Amino acid sequence: MxxxxxxxxxxxxxxxxxxxxxxxxxxxxxxxxxxxxxxxxxxxxxxxxxxxxxxxxxxxxxxxxxxxxxxxxxxxxxxxxxxxxxxxxxxxxxxxxxxxxxxxxxxxxxxxxxxxxxxxxxxxxxxxxxxxxxxxxxxxxxxxxxxxxxxxxxxxxxxxxxxxxxxxxxxxxxxxxxxxxxxxxxxxxxxxxxxxxxxxxxxxxxxxxxxxxxxxxxxxxxxxxxxxxxxxxxxxxxxxxxxxxxxxxxxxxxxxxxxxxxxxxxxxxxxxxxxxxxxxxxxxxxxxGDDDGMIMPPKVAPIHVAIIPVLREDSDAAQILDYCERLSLRLKELGLRVQLDTSDRRTPDKMWDAVKKGVPLRVEIGGREVEAESLTCVRRDLGRESKANYSLEDFTGKVQMLLDEVQAELLRRAKAFRDSRIRDVSSLAEVKALYIEESAAQGAQNGFACADVSILSDPGFEALCKEFSLTPRCLPFEDKGRKVLIGKAY
RNA sequence: CGGGGCAUGGCUUAGUCUGGUAGAGCGCUCGCUUUGGGAGCGAGAGAUCGCAGGUUCGAAUCCUGCUGCCCCGACCA
Missing domain, CATH: 3.30.930.10 (Bira Bifunctional Protein; Domain 2)
Structure with missing residues (x-):
């Protein structure tokens, strides 16, 4: 669909x-x-x-x-x-x-x-x-x-x-x-x-x-x-x-x-x-962030866990809300930042709200969960595929670990992305070729070029930088000042 | 500061060329039906058309000036 x-x-x-x-x-x-x-x-x-x-x-x-x-x-x-x-x-x-x-x-x-x-x-x-x-x-x-x-x-x-x-x-x-x-x-x-x-x-x-x-x-x-x-x-x-x-x-x-x-x-x-x-x-x-909005790293996320009560006509709202309150309290006792969404909006709207705000963990509680003393949890970084059911005990024991996993996954992803977009280049011509190729590509997304520092004194360097809006970003310590990282910048 | 675009209810915008006193979608309010990944129907509120001049019987529309915003460059955390 x-x-x-x-x-x-x-x-x-x-x-x-x-x-x-x-x-x-x-x-x-x-x-x-x-x-x-x-x-x-x-x-x-x-x-x-x-x-x-x-x-x-x-x-x-x-x-x-x-x-x-x-x-x-x-x-x-x-x-x-x-x-x-x-x-x-x-x-x-x-x-x-x-x-x-x-x-x-x-x-x-x-x-x-x-x-x-x-x-x-x-x-x-x-x-x-x-x-x-x-x-x-x-x-x-x-x-x-x-x-x-x-x-x-x-x-x-x-x-x-x-x-x-x-x-x-x-x-x-x-x-x-x-x-x-x-x-x-x-x-x-x-x-x-x-x-x-x-x-x-x-x-x-x-x-x-x-x-x-x-x-x-x-x-x-x-x-x-x-x-x-x-x-x-x-x-x-x-x-x-x-x-x-x-x-x-x-x-x-x-x-x-x-x-x-x-x-x-x-x-x-x-x-x-x-x-x-x-x-x-x-x-x-x-x-x-992704195409559904923000994804907050748990360590600075204003809300760690968004609890969303799923209220249907055939369910006991008071009972579900009470269960949510108890869960919220337990998570807060663990030192977590919790938001229980008791607004009278529709359930799907609450869910999208949590998605767009990038809340790391979204917990859904409806009649089914209350009955089984469980909860349904979705990780923002992995999306709906990660929907999983936990018993209450299990979850309170694991929630910090889940947050740590989200934190680690975000870093892993970002690192993999970055590393895949740093290219070693050995000449001005190669830098040029790289950015021409990139800008020609559909939905071009450039990256960094890593060159020998001697490129900085190349007579054509300045003009090239101007042509492609490039700047030398830094001389990375890990290359002991021998290399320079070049890229477009904010 | 250069080049380009835009300015109309909270938001996105139609209408501007060819002047005749503003329409839609979303959002909002109320009601009913709904609610496990963005609901449907009905009713309603909400705009001195960015600002200041000018032309005209009459200006969102034409003219002049100004201001703000967005995109691309130069500058920068």
Whole structure:
């Protein structure tokens, strides 16, 4: 029946990936566009994902000795202008606050000329400068080091083109800022935080990543080195999923982060900064989602188990609901996030709702289950074929294992997909051939090309990149800097 | 910021060329029948046609300006 094969999301991934992406977000009720250009409203179901990410990651960095703090949204213009490369990098996308009062004008409210700020403020695009300024006061001796700070905050970058979660003018993130006595410590820290990111992406979000270093062109403005985790989306494009920067003494010099060393001499600190953002939610959608909508990795899923009472005319509704309540309670006691759908919608609608939201396990309870003290469970990642019956006892004993299996399966799948789309190439011509072939193919889904780093200095490289919208994604650590990964990117 | 497209109830849109005062589907509300992978019938609510000017007896429709959104590039978490 064609009706049964119908996908919940139109269009499908193959038909139109960008549109599919938007529709998944809408169908799962995660976010919507805001009345402000380039900004989004993160709805409760989407925000719950972010909260789960925050919880896991916050615990993780505290284990690394990082302390949370909060710095202002507004940054004195003069701070931003201190680090030359930083200015170049961010000046063109800064929102600026110039007035502090509104007054009635000819066209309604307008900024009051009399309330113009002598020095405008910049809405933070990132906080290296204002945190550096604080550090310059807080750090006086080598005994004050290392200093490891993090803030969960919103930042604003006036982007030309925005996409929900992936690139919005305002986004939520964590930005960590660490200061050290020596260059080695800073470098090691930047690398360590990258490993923390990689571990978080793979083991919490089930998103396989390639760890590596950015080429000079792709580096953070003001950094000596930028390290990155790169993920591949289901359309073969790369997503920079997190970055960690070794800032050397660049910001220490421009913000005056000095300390007296062990030998009594004065020195500049060595700093790092590292961030992941709500972009990761978009990454998860494009990594795990299918043509029926989202598939949530259990570790960050807002709902682990959706319980759907199947009420029919011939069934005892009160008895079924009571049974559902008891099950819900038992699962909650196991520490699971459970949703019992008691809305008065039709059963099939409730089921599709759980499917589109990507709830890892869907449990159906009707008269049959109540009678047999059992339940019917379907795994979102495997679809209706995985429908299975469990006794209540059996299920409560196995449910965590089932969730772990979903988590593992999502990672396995994503890894297999990615690995099948990385091709070794040995020349510019081969890169070109690869992307010509790919773009000619029906429903072309590109991937990464892996080439010797010498390709970067090939005279034709830049033109080729431009022709196919390619960028060097990173120099993977596993190739010890000898190879470069190339691909289209978000 | 360049190139292309679009703007009409909550959503998708017809109507625009050839001006005559807005129609549908989905969703929503109510009722009945339904409910194990997206139900059916009936009744109802809901639109100053993106904004501001202009032409006209009359503008969703024609003209000018503006704004926003989407897609493709350049830039970026």
């Amino acid at each position: 064609s009706k049964q094969q119908k996908t919940a999301i139109t269009p499908t991934r193959v038909d139109n990936f960008p549109e599919w992406y938007q529709q998944v977000i809408k169908a799962a009720d995660m976010a919507e566009n805001a009345p402000v250009r380039g900004c989004m409203i993160i709805k409760p179901y989407g925000y719950a994902v972010w909260e789960n990410m925050q919880r896991v990651f916050d615990d993780r960095i505290k284990a690394e000795g990082v302390q949370n703090a909060y710095f202002p949204l507004l940054i004195p213009l003069e701070f931003i202008s201190r680090e030359a490369e930083h200015v170049d990098g961010f000046a063109k996308e800064c929102a600026v606050v110039t007035h502090h009062r509104l007054e009635k004008g000819e066209k309604g409210l307008q900024p009051a000329e009399s309330a113009k700020l002598e020095e405008p403020y910049v809405i933070r695009p990132t906080s290296e400068t204002i945190i550096g300024d604080a550090m310059s006061r807080w750090i006086q001796s080598y005994r004050d080091l290392p200093l490891k700070l993090n803030q969960w905050a919103n930042v604003m970058r006036w982007e030309m083109r925005t996409r929900m979660f992936l690139r919005t003018s305002e986004f939520l993130w964590q930005e960590g800022h660490n200061a050290f006595e020596t260059a080695e410590e800073a470098r090691e820290d930047a690398l360590k935080m990258l490993r923390v990111y990689a571990d978080f992406a793979e083991n919490t979000l089930a998103m396989p990543v390639i760890v590596g270093e950015k080429t000079e062109d792709e580096r953070f403005p003001g950094a000596d080195a930028t390290y990155t985790i790169e993920a591949m989306m289901q359309d073969g494009k790369a997503l920079q999923a997190g970055t960690s920067h070794d800032l050397g003494q660049n910001f220490a010099r421009s913000m005056g982060i000095r300390f007296q060393g062990r030998d009594g001499s004065e020195a500049y600190a060595h700093t790092t900064s590292w961030g992941i953002s709500t972009r990761l939610i978009g990454g998860m959608i494009m990594t795990h």
